Amino acid sequence: MAVHATMPARHHGSLGWAIPVALGTLFGFYAGFLRRTGEAVSWWDVLYGVVAGLIFTALAFGLGRIQHALPQELRAAAYAALCGVAIGFLHSLTGTSILRSVGMGLFFAAAMLVVSFYVFHTREE
Numbered sequence: 001m002a003v004h005a006t007m008p009a010r011h012h013g014s015l016g017w018a019i020p021v022a023l024g025t026l027f028g029f030y031a032g033f034l035r036r037t038g039e040a041v042s043w044w045d046v047l048y049g050v051v052a053g054l055i056f057t058a059l060a061f062g063l064g065r066i067q068h069a070l071p072q073e074l075r076a077a078a079y080a081a082l083c084g085v086a087i088g089f090l091h092s093l094t095g096t097s098i099l100r101s102v103g104m105g106l107f108f109a110a111a112m113l114v115v116s117f118y119v120f121h122t123r124e125e
Contacts, residue, residue, distance in 0.1 A: 020060035027086060028053020034093035056086060072124075076117035084109025 032049020036042075059082060067075050088105025092098065 016064060020057045023060055024053040024057025027056040072120040076113055076120055079116045080109045080113035083112040
């Protein structure tokens with residue numbers, strides 16, 4: 001019984017849901033907005049944004065749940081991959097070439113890799 005008294009309680013607050021939901025909402029709104037291409041908003045644009053936002057929310061939430069089981073390098077690479085794919089996807093909705101979208105995704109993934117590795121390395125648990 002004394003072991004339970006000395007173990008720190010780990011509480012998962014509402015940020016475990018709030019951050020992925022907020023990011024997914026912004027992602028979905030922006031994806032629906034980019035898909036609109038200057039015309040009147042249709043239900044397909046809204047549905048597209050909702051589905052894109054739900055997928056991004058699920059991926060961000062899942063990554064947030066398993067991040068503590070990953071080593072620092074793999075955790076940084078996972079966040080970089082999520083960021084790069086998301087930015088590349090959004091950039092592809094603007095109608096530019098696929099090479100430019102891939103380039104933008106790789107650029108932002110590399111930046112996220114450096115920043116997230118620095119943050120995870122300096123806040124070692």
